[in-house]
Amino acid sequence: MKATAPGKVILFGEHAVVYNRPALAVPVFQVYVEVEVLDSSASGVWIHAPIIDLHAELTALPADHPIGSVILKLFQRLYISQPPNMEVRISSTIPVASGLGSGAAVSAALFRALSSYLSHPLPNEQVNDLVFEIEKLHHGTPSGIDNTVITYAMPVYFIKGQPIETFYAGKPFTIVIGDTGIPAPTKESVGDVRRLWLRNSNYYEDIFDEIAQISLIARRSIESGKPELLGELMDHNHAFLQRLTVSSPELDKLVTAARDAGALGAKLSGGGRGGNMIALVNQAQAESVAEALMSAGAKRTIVTEVS
Numbered sequence: 001m002k003a004t005a006p007g008k009v010i011l012f013g014e015h016a017v018v019y020n021r022p023a024l025a026v027p028v029f030q031v032y033v034e035v036e037v038l039d040s041s042a043s044g045v046w047i048h049a050p051i052i053d054l055h056a057e058l059t060a061l062p063a064d065h066p067i068g069s070v071i072l073k074l075f076q077r078l079y080i081s082q083p084p085n086m087e088v089r090i091s092s093t094i095p096v097a098s099g100l101g102s103g104a105a106v107s108a109a110l111f112r113a114l115s116s117y118l119s120h121p122l123p124n125e126q127v128n129d130l131v132f133e134i135e136k137l138h139h140g141t142p143s144g145i146d147n148t149v150i151t152y153a154m155p156v157y158f159i160k161g162q163p164i165e166t167f168y169a170g171k172p173f174t175i176v177i178g179d180t181g182i183p184a185p186t187k188e189s190v191g192d193v194r195r196l197w198l199r200n201s202n203y204y205e206d207i208f209d210e211i212a213q214i215s216l217i218a219r220r221s222i223e224s225g226k227p228e229l230l231g232e233l234m235d236h237n238h239a240f241l242q243r244l245t246v247s248s249p250e251l252d253k254l255v256t257a258a259r260d261a262g263a264l265g266a267k268l269s270g271g272g273r274g275g276n277m278i279a280l281v282n283q284a285q286a287e288s289v290a291e292a293l294m295s296a297g298a299k300r301t302i303v304t305e306v307s
């Protein structure tokens, strides 16, 4: 039994989304996790994840192991106390801790492949809830945007605690993702923004309102087939993220390099202080913007189309 889950990138609204403002995120199909579950003659639940050099039997892992905890959670959900012998193979092309959602994608693909193998395939809604529970174990107080976009593999307009809204692009557009190669310390940056907000909530509430407005206009631009308007919105959103102190010299350098190379706009994406930035480009410029990002220090670039 096989299942996959894509990576993701946040287009607009990170951090403000923690304060109940809307955010937009899209799946990135160029990178993905694949999980295969097979019958096994060896006794137990054997896990092979070469990306993290893991080859172990489930009971040998600590209870809070990021992969072990997903498998245990599923067995618990399906009331399985004596799992059959099986082999779980996990492969991933999503870089870890870069803001592309590698953890949520591993969880989603695992829940899907295992539940199908055990003849109880779970609907998206349940996969989404379970992945969110796992995200909470490892990341403190996530907004839920990662698990949602990855589980539904569709562009989402996300507001914490509200029903899921997916949307379509009226016209496809191209984004270049540039990775600083620095792990994004999301838990820390979310905590720092909270401390700032506690000290001066009026000021930060205003910033969150401005970002909410950007997300709203961005969604309308995408749906009405005017993605070229997103460039300026990205630039504005990045400036607000700088004021939230979640950019970094490396991210700013990549954002500037993308704009100088002809991108229509650029911003950091995700938790910030590391991880990724994104740039909106005309398709013909994608390669030259990607090259400019590499010259400015990016460790990796991905060109993806949102359609």
Ligand code: PMV
Pocket (backbone or CB within 6 Å): 010, 013, 014, 015, 016, 017, 018, 098, 099, 100, 101, 141, 142, 143, 144, 145, 146, 184, 186, 190, 269, 270, 271, 272, 275
């Ligand atoms: O670093 P990422 O891509 O997982 O994004 C974090 C996004 C935040 O809004 C900063 C936090 C959250 O839980 O939504």
